[in-house]
Amino acid sequence: MKASRGEKIAEYIIIILLSLLCVSVLYPFLYMLAISLNDGADAAKGGVYLWPRSFTLINYEIVLGNETIRHSYLITVGRTIIGTVGGLLVTLLVAFGLSYRGLPLRSMILSYILLTMLFSGGLVPFYIQLNNLGLINTFWVYILPGLFSVWNMFVMLKFIQGIPEALIESAELDGAGPVRILWQIIVPLSKPMLAALGLFTAVGHWNDWFAGAFFVTKQNLIPVQTFLQQLLAAQDLSAVLGSNNNQEALARSSQLQNITLMSIKMSVVMVSALPILCVYPFLQKYFVKGVLLGSVKG
Amino acid sequence: MFNKIYKYRWQYLMILPGVVLLFLFSYIPMAGIQVAFKDFQIGTSIWDSTWAGLDNFTFLEDPQFLTVVQNTLYISVLKFICGFPAPILLALLINEVTRPAFKRFVQSVSYLPHFFSWIVVAYILQSFLTLDGGLVNQFIGQAGGEPVFFLGSAEWFRPIVIFSGLWKETGWNTILYLAAITTIDPQLYESAKVEGAGKLAQIRHITIPGILPTISIVLILSIPSLITVGMDQIYPLMNSANHSVADVLDTYILRNGLQQGYFGMATAVGLLSSLISLILVVSTNQLSRKLNGEGLW
Numbered sequence: 001m002k003a004s005r006g007e008k009i010a011e012y013i014i015i016i017l018l019s020l021l022c023v024s025v026l027y028p029f030l031y032m033l034a035i036s037l038n039d040g041a042d043a044a045k046g047g048v049y050l051w052p053r054s055f056t057l058i059n060y061e062i063v064l065g066n067e068t069i070r071h072s073y074l075i076t077v078g079r080t081i082i083g084t085v086g087g088l089l090v091t092l093l094v095a096f097g098l099s100y101r102g103l104p105l106r107s108m109i110l111s112y113i114l115l116t117m118l119f120s121g122g123l124v125p126f127y128i129q130l131n132n133l134g135l136i137n138t139f140w141v142y143i144l145p146g147l148f149s150v151w152n153m154f155v156m157l158k159f160i161q162g163i164p165e166a167l168i169e170s171a172e173l174d175g176a177g178p179v180r181i182l183w184q185i186i187v188p189l190s191k192p193m194l195a196a197l198g199l200f201t202a203v204g205h206w207n208d209w210f211a212g213a214f215f216v217t218k219q220n221l222i223p224v225q226t227f228l229q230q231l232l233a234a235q236d237l238s239a240v241l242g243s244n245n246n247q248e249a250l251a252r253s254s255q256l257q258n259i260t261l262m263s264i265k266m267s268v269v270m271v272s273a274l275p276i277l278c279v280y281p282f283l284q285k286y287f288v289k290g291v292l293l294g295s296v297k298g
Numbered sequence: 299m300f301n302k303i304y305k306y307r308w309q310y311l312m313i314l315p316g317v318v319l320l321f322l323f324s325y326i327p328m329a330g331i332q333v334a335f336k337d338f339q340i341g342t343s344i345w346d347s348t349w350a351g352l353d354n355f356t357f358l359e360d361p362q363f364l365t366v367v368q369n370t371l372y373i374s375v376l377k378f379i380c381g382f383p384a385p386i387l388l389a390l391l392i393n394e395v396t397r398p399a400f401k402r403f404v405q406s407v408s409y410l411p412h413f414f415s416w417i418v419v420a421y422i423l424q425s426f427l428t429l430d431g432g433l434v435n436q437f438i439g440q441a442g443g444e445p446v447f448f449l450g451s452a453e454w455f456r457p458i459v460i461f462s463g464l465w466k467e468t469g470w471n472t473i474l475y476l477a478a479i480t481t482i483d484p485q486l487y488e489s490a491k492v493e494g495a496g497k498l499a500q501i502r503h504i505t506i507p508g509i510l511p512t513i514s515i516v517l518i519l520s521i522p523s524l525i526t527v528g529m530d531q532i533y534p535l536m537n538s539a540n541h542s543v544a545d546v547l548d549t550y551i552l553r554n555g556l557q558q559g560y561f562g563m564a565t566a567v568g569l570l571s572s573l574i575s576l577i578l579v580v581s582t583n584q585l586s587r588k589l590n591g592e593g594l595w
Contacts, residue, residue: 011395014391014395017391018395021469026410031425032422046439093316094312097311102306109313112320113317116320120328121572122551123568127555128333128344129326131340147315153316177308232421262428266421273418284406291473
């Protein structure tokens with residue numbers, strides 16, 4: 001079958017359209033990178049589009065030299081690791097426990113869990129409860145409330161139920177208890193699923209700015225995304241330069257004159273986005289699988 | 299009975315953390331809804347607060363509340379109208395690409411924005427649209443036009459929200475459709491070709507009918523979200539200049555509740571919106587049962 005002339009042209013048009021789409025996704029990052037690597041005052045004159053015209057690392061020196069930013073990074077990394085590992089563990093345990101169909105009260109527990117997906121108390125009663133538990137202004141407000149994800153649990157449950165029961169039964173005949181079955185059969189078989197769910201959980205933690213903005217007032221507890229959110233509306237550089245921990249940078253006042261709010265902003269946002277850009281290509285094969293499994297009715 | 303429960307003691311132990319966490323962070327807040335009918339101050343016990351009848355529901359007479367509801371519906375309906383067909387269209391386009399390497403590349407790139415926060419998106423918008431030195435205004439200036447204050451204007455707010463939403467999620471939302479397309483029997487296309495059907499006819503008579511079940515599921519699942527507009531997206535873009543069109547239910551609750559301390563009133567607003575979404579979810583489920591023969595749960 002030969003492709004007709006019209007179809008050939010159509011394919012070229014599609015390729016051009018999709019290329020434009022890719023450019024529209026990638027270009028903003030390239031542009032922000034160029035601005036962040038360019039002298040601030042020079043960039044403000046305009047005309048920097050693709051690569052820096054007056055190359056400098058001063059923006060990054062200031063951003064990475066800032067105690068608040070470094071600390072917020074630590075908070076983000078900490079909550080991402082603890083929240084992801086803990087979340088996967090709780091989710092896996094609950095899903096495994098519920099995968100036993102003969103479990104007494106199983107359907108009651110399932111309804112108890114499902115109901116929370118349909119109705120919630122809303123933001124304010126949730127906040128009051130966090131306050132009553134003493135979680136406001138602690139690191140654990142990032143971890144505990146989201147530790148058990150109902151959605152991930154149902155995806156995991158569905159996955160475990162797809163594992164041939166014969167495998168589990170033969171292990172039981174060999175005298176293996178549920179804990180051993182979990183670690184020696186279920187976990188090795190669910191690695192791709194755990195990777196996908198772990199990826200989504202980790203990205204959720206990395207990107208969350210809300211908890212840091214409204215459940216925490218201590219500046220030494222805010223994550224990077226909340227710092228970014230505060231800086232977004234900043235009118236001057238005091239958020240980044242104001243503290244006394246930038247003596248070194250301040251000392252170089254001749255260079256500092258050329259620093260602009262925009263160039264600093266762009267370097268902070270690049271610093272927060274780079275880890276995701278770096279790990280993204282390696283994790284791709286996992287998340288598509290995760291989405292597809294999650295989409296099937298549980 | 300007790301023997302049976304003892305037999306499953308390990309399983310119960312594994313389930314327990316989940317049950318406790320839901321109790322603490324979902325069920326107690328549900329009981330906390332009584333704040334909507336009470337005169338509550340933070341720092342005191344909910345249970346000891348005095349009943350206030352429907353005093354907290356006076357927001358229903360507040361003209362500002364009506365604006366907030368209108369804003370919410372306006373944005374969510376617009377987002378739905380643009381955001382629902384876009385991934386279907388994109389999936390159809392991607393499917394027509396015959397070069398596998400290019401196809402994979404387009405997929406990877408188009409999924410990427412989903413992994414960045416709305417804060418990062420707000421920064422991108424700022425770098426492109428800001429008044430002094432934003433890329434778009436640089437071009438407007440070069441073309442001899444007057445710079446436009448995109449981020450500080452009420453009329454540009456909705457287009458910006460819609461467009462940035464499309465930019466962030468369209469690629470990601472193609473995943474389900476592309477997966478559905480791969481399950482279509484290739485023989486259907488072969489026999490269509492033999493009968494002389496062109497590409498467009500194949501799309502219309504084979505591909506689209508093939509993904510129709512997926513389209514209907516996605517459609518049904520998106521109905522409940524029609525009354526919520528993601529606060530994540532709106533809040534970073536909100537300022538005093540666009541407040542009149544940007545204020546939605548979630549930001550209204552946030553401002554009155556957490557920022558100004560009207561806990562009772564904000565809980566009442568939240569209760570109302572939770573009830574509406576519950577009704578939407580349940581009726582959507584009924585609808586799905588009628589159409590597909592099975593519910594969502």
